[in-house]
Amino acid sequence: MSDHPAQFTIGRLAKAADVNIDTVRFYERQGLLQPAPRTAGGYRLYGTADAQRLQFIRRAKTLGFSLEDIAELLRLTEDGHDRGKIKAIAQKRVADLESRIRELEKMRSVLAHHAGHCSGHGEVSGCPIIQALLDEPAA
């Protein structure tokens, strides 16, 4: 039986998840992690479930969820909720991502178009990029 510690302090937890130690305390204050039990001296003690929860948070963040979204996901995983809400949150996030992507693509194409018409030398006045910013109707 491997005998890795069932309990560890905040520093180890932070290191294992590769987050700043202050971030762990911050997540606790934000309600993303439960308040940990303490040693007699006041040190927080964590277990493997906490490490898993912290990984959950990290992964959700890489998918672009805000901490508020993540807090809701975590809440939904606890009580006896069903998958409907989870799926709804995920789909809303997908939709948000798609609309943001469309926005950025529009910016990109407009700007690339202007840049493509700029020779890159000569005086500024008349530069197509600047002209576009001066003259085009406001978006």
Next chain:
Amino acid sequence: MSDHPAQFTIGRLAKAADVNIDTVRFYERQGLLQPAPRTAGGYRLYGTADAQRLQFIRRAKTLGFSLEDIAELLRLTEDGHDRGKIKAIAQKRVADLESRIRELEKMRSVLAHHAGHCSGHGEVSGCPIIQALLDEPAA
């Protein structure tokens, strides 16, 4: 000859450009707008060139430029610079947009994949979205 006012106060300028009046003052503090001349009583006075400059800022923002970028673009349009730097800034911005778009698309595809495997009903435990967040290797 149309006789629209050559000079106007901050409120009119803000309204014309559809920005908050405090935003105009903020841009002045940030150096994006020149300090306006004042009336005897201390009111800022603006002309059409200022309105154009404010539009420039708004349009650049819709293309995703930061205020810092915009400040630089404005500086470059003033002195006798050439188009090289302008084009370089625009191209860097295009590259930034592209990398951001790729990031978001990756998030979108991963999340859409998980959501596509979630039935949307039944208990949370076993939901593919949650499972993915719990089990997948950290990104």
Next chain:
DNA sequence: TTAAAGCCTGGAGTCTACTCCAGGGTCAAT
């Protein structure tokens, strides 16, 4: 003349997600 609308300043507050700090206790090893 007087009231309303508009403007002034300096500074604080908002949002997100941390990150850092000082001053001081705790824990493990020597």
Next chain:
DNA sequence: ATTGACCCTGGAGTAGACTCCAGGCTTTAA
């Protein structure tokens, strides 16, 4: 017992781009 690594708290600071406020002038129109 002492050292050094580790942890505690409360609070402040960061970035970006505003936005709002109080208290108090100025301008304009009736």
